[in-house]
Amino acid sequence: MSTNNIETLKSNVNKLFYFKRAWAFGIPIAILAYFTYVFISFDILGLSERGSLKNAKSLVGDMYSHKVHVTRDNRKGDISISIEGEKKGRYPSGEAPEWIELGSTSKINLGNGHLIYFGEKDVVYEVPNYGRIWAEPGLGSVEAEYPNGPLPEWINQSKNRVTITTEAGRLTITRNRTEVFRYFYGWELFFFTLDSQYHGKSISELTSLAFNGELPKIMRDFWYNKMWRHSDVAWAIGETILMAFLGTFGAALVAFPLAFLAAKNITPLAPVRFFFRRIFDFTRGLDHLLWTIILARAFGPGPLTGALAMVVTDTGTFGKLFSEAIENVDKKQIDGVQSTGARNIQRYRFGVIPQITPVLLSQILYYFESNIRGATVIGAMVGGGIGLMLTQAIITQSNWEEVTYYIILIILLVTATDWLSGKLRQRLIKGSLNN
Amino acid sequence: MSEITSTQKYEAEYFELIKKRRTYSAILLGVFIVLMISGFNVVDDRNAGSFWAGITSIFDFPREVILEASEKIEKIPGLFVKFFPSLIETINIAAAATLAASIFAIFLSMLATQGMAKWPRLIPVFRRILDIMRAIPDFVIALILIFILGGGPVPAMIAITFHTTGALGKLFSEVNENASLQPLDGLSSVGASWMQKMLLGILPQVSPNYFSYALLRFEINIRISAILGFVGAGGIGYDLKNAISWGKGRYDEAGAIFILLFVTIVIVDQLSGIFRDRLTHGKKSEGLL
Numbered sequence: 001m002s003t004n005n006i007e008t009l010k011s012n013v014n015k016l017f018y019f020k021r022a023w024a025f026g027i028p029i030a031i032l033a034y035f036t037y038v039f040i041s042f043d044i045l046g047l048s049e050r051g052s053l054k055n056a057k058s059l060v061g062d063m064y065s066h067k068v069h070v071t072r073d074n075r076k077g078d079i080s081i082s083i084e085g086e087k088k089g090r091y092p093s094g095e096a097p098e099w100i101e102l103g104s105t106s107k108i109n110l111g112n113g114h115l116i117y118f119g120e121k122d123v124v125y126e127v128p129n130y131g132r133i134w135a136e137p138g139l140g141s142v143e144a145e146y147p148n149g150p151l152p153e154w155i156n157q158s159k160n161r162v163t164i165t166t167e168a169g170r171l172t173i174t175r176n177r178t179e180v181f182r183y184f185y186g187w188e189l190f191f192f193t194l195d196s197q198y199h200g201k202s203i204s205e206l207t208s209l210a211f212n213g214e215l216p217k218i219m220r221d222f223w224y225n226k227m228w229r230h231s232d233v234a235w236a237i238g239e240t241i242l243m244a245f246l247g248t249f250g251a252a253l254v255a256f257p258l259a260f261l262a263a264k265n266i267t268p269l270a271p272v273r274f275f276f277r278r279i280f281d282f283t284r285g286l287d288h289l290l291w292t293i294i295l296a297r298a299f300g301p302g303p304l305t306g307a308l309a310m311v312v313t314d315t316g317t318f319g320k321l322f323s324e325a326i327e328n329v330d331k332k333q334i335d336g337v338q339s340t341g342a343r344n345i346q347r348y349r350f351g352v353i354p355q356i357t358p359v360l361l362s363q364i365l366y367y368f369e370s371n372i373r374g375a376t377v378i379g380a381m382v383g384g385g386i387g388l389m390l391t392q393a394i395i396t397q398s399n400w401e402e403v404t405y406y407i408i409l410i411i412l413l414v415t416a417t418d419w420l421s422g423k424l425r426q427r428l429i430k431g432s433l434n435n
Numbered sequence: 436m437s438e439i440t441s442t443q444k445y446e447a448e449y450f451e452l453i454k455k456r457r458t459y460s461a462i463l464l465g466v467f468i469v470l471m472i473s474g475f476n477v478v479d480d481r482n483a484g485s486f487w488a489g490i491t492s493i494f495d496f497p498r499e500v501i502l503e504a505s506e507k508i509e510k511i512p513g514l515f516v517k518f519f520p521s522l523i524e525t526i527n528i529a530a531a532a533t534l535a536a537s538i539f540a541i542f543l544s545m546l547a548t549q550g551m552a553k554w555p556r557l558i559p560v561f562r563r564i565l566d567i568m569r570a571i572p573d574f575v576i577a578l579i580l581i582f583i584l585g586g587g588p589v590p591a592m593i594a595i596t597f598h599t600t601g602a603l604g605k606l607f608s609e610v611n612e613n614a615s616l617q618p619l620d621g622l623s624s625v626g627a628s629w630m631q632k633m634l635l636g637i638l639p640q641v642s643p644n645y646f647s648y649a650l651l652r653f654e655i656n657i658r659i660s661a662i663l664g665f666v667g668a669g670g671i672g673y674d675l676k677n678a679i680s681w682g683k684g685r686y687d688e689a690g691a692i693f694i695l696l697f698v699t700i701v702i703v704d705q706l707s708g709i710f711r712d713r714l715t716h717g718k719k720s721e722g723l724l
Contacts (some may be wrong), residue, residue, distance in 0.1 A: 005651075007687070012468070031534060032537075034530075034531070034534065035531065035534075035535075038527055038592075041524075042531075042587070042588045042589055043525070043528065043587070044589060046583055047585075049586065049587060050584060050585035050586075051583060051585055052583060052585070055582055055583050058550060059579070059583065129561045190562040236551040239481070240477075242474050242477065242478060243478065245470070245474060245618045246471065246474050246475060246478060249467075249471060252505060284703050285697060285700055285704065286663065286697055287696070288656065288658065288662065288663060289661055289662045289672065289675075289696075290693060290696065290697070293496075293675075293679060294493075294496055294497055295493070297484070297492040297495065297496035298489040298490070298492050298495065298496065299482060299484045299485075299486065300482060300483025300484030301482075301483050301490035302481055302483045302484075303478045303481050303483030304478045304479050304481070304482035304485075305482060307478055308486075314464065323614075336444075346519060373570075373572055375633065376515070376572050376574075376575075377572055377573075377574045377662065380574060380666060381662070381665065381666070384478075384481065384482075387573075390575065390578075391578065391666075394578045394579065395584065397582060403579070407571065407575055410570075410571075410572060410575070411567065411570040411571060414569075414570040415566065415570050418566075418570075
């Protein structure tokens with residue numbers, strides 16, 4: 001009998017081991033097979049054709065550096081100097097940074113011995129370790145002379161255009177204009193734009209000016225910086241937080257009374273419960289995206305639509321969570337309140353609500369936190385808050401430094417709310433334990 | 436005599452305390468109401484249409500869609516077939532991203548947990564990495580990647596993987612903290628490598644919880660995948676955007692996509708709910724044995 005037992009045990013164990021082994025090999029193989037399928041169906045090999053390394057380079061370059069354009073209109077002969085080629089970053093005519101000497105022959109110093117001279121019509125570029133390049137835009141084409149020897153690959157010459165790219169900058173000559181780019185580290189004009197009198201001043205100069213009563217003016221120049229729009233950004237961040245706040249707490253206000261109607265121990269009528277539960281399921285199931293689309297049709301684009309979309313979806317989530325919390329309350333406390341002769345409303349007020357408040361508040365806070373992150377996405381769809389500014393900056397496909405700035409701000413915002421709500425929730429839960 | 440005065444004193448103190456607490460609650464409530472109302476007004480001002488004008492027409496758009504879709508009801512099954520590949524793409528984006536993110540998150544969470552980390556000194560580093568991955572919204576990464584990689588499902592997949600790795604990594608490391616470290620001692624005594632210790636000592640303990648969290652994340656990721664399609668990546672979200680921007684005359688397509696998306700979300704939610712329930716209950720019965 002016992003040997004028989006051992007035999008069955010043995011075969012059972014063997015079977016178990018067989019299955020375990022099959023799982024251990026089967027799961028990785030299944031995962032691998034799935035990834036292979038995705039690899040083929042998403043056409044990952046074709047990415048190299050669709051993707052653009054140039055875009056990636058310009059994006060990454062823009063994130064930590066900026067360039068100054070020196071442009072000469074070859075028809076009129078004027079030279080204009082602007083940061084990132086933007087109107088807002090243009091130097092007033094006749095003014096130039098110290099590395100450019102304007103004159104009948106303008107000298108542009110790109111650093112490391114790279115010198116460019118703008119003559120009457122022609123351009124001369126002295127490249128160290130290579131030699132002197134001369135070019136002149138003609139009527140139909142660009143004529144250029146190079147030092148002897150084969151053309152290096154960093155010079156791109158065609159009939160209408162000459163492009164010279166060195167480690168110090170870039171020179172492009174076409175019939176219409178001659179343009180020089182020089183690259184610098186850092187974000188341009190972050191504190192003051194060129195038209196501010198505080199541009200280019202050091203921190204110590206600024207502090208001494210600030211103590212001499214110019215602080216309001218300095219702050220104003222910084223706050224209304226036309227390039228970085230600090231005041232608009234601050235407002236957009238506030239709008240994002242406001243959207244999340246209204247959405248979360250609005251949903252909580254709507255869901256709170258409805259949750260009682262969906263709780264088993266409060267509402268004895270099964271059809272009523274069923275009705276409200278299905279409403280919660282519906283608003284939750286019909287995703288943020290679909291609600292946003294529907295609401296955007298009625299209310300138009302803007303932060304209100306975003307907040308309302310959050311109200312609708314979170315009403316479903318809160319309704320479910322709250323009614324579960326209400327169902328889990330301790331009945332003894334309600335009985336105790338009832339034994340003192342409390343009426344129905346008083347029973348809820350003193351028997352149920354004190355028990356569920358910490359749970360509810362901690363859930364609301366948790367959703368507030370996740371809605372702040374969600375508000376950036378919804379803002380991008382409905383057009384409000386920092387999400388809108390971010391998408392606008394991305395659409396230009398050139399202001400990547402602004403994109404980086406907004407992303408950093410969003411990360412800071414999200415981490416700050418994470419931290420704050422974590423702290424608050426911890427206190428709420430601890431407080432409820434102490435009681 | 437003195438007893439009575441002391442109880443009176445306590446009573447007075449008690450009511451004093453209650454009064455104070457009520458005042459604080461009232462002030463807090465007042466601040467909250469003011470914030471809600473003024474916030475609502477601000478947002479209402481900044482919106483293109485106002486709340487009170489819009490609330491009456493809230494069902495206009497759904498009604499138009501339903502009317503047009505019911506007029507062309509015979510075309511709906513064909514449209515389901517037409518948009519089914521995009522739906523599969525959306526689901527694939529979510530599934531592949533969740534799977535890849537789970538694998539990354541398992542390693543990162545182990546590297547970020549006390550007692551399991553291969554390099555204990557680097558625990559704070561891995562934690563910060565997870566925090567940052569979690570903090571960057573996925574649509575931001577998707578938009579940037581669309582610029583670099585062009586449209587299609589790959590940017591969405593990478594973006595969701597990135598964010599999900601952060602989110603799951605945090606949840607997984609919380610699970611890890613509750614795992615028993617004793618199997619690790621046993622395994623190190625027989626000379627197991629770090630990889631073997633994790634695979635044989637930790638994974639069997641935590642895999643039901645991991646799986647349950649990953650499923651929950653998959654539900655969320657399907658929704659996100661649809662939203663990312665709406666902002667430019669591939670999948671059914673992209674088709675939905677096109678159908679809607681065509682306006683009237685294409686609402687049958689919008690209706691079909693609405694239905695497909697809604698049904699998919701509900702089915703996935705239900706299935707993953709059942710699975711997760713089984714996982715947690717299965718664990719309970721094991722605990723009883």
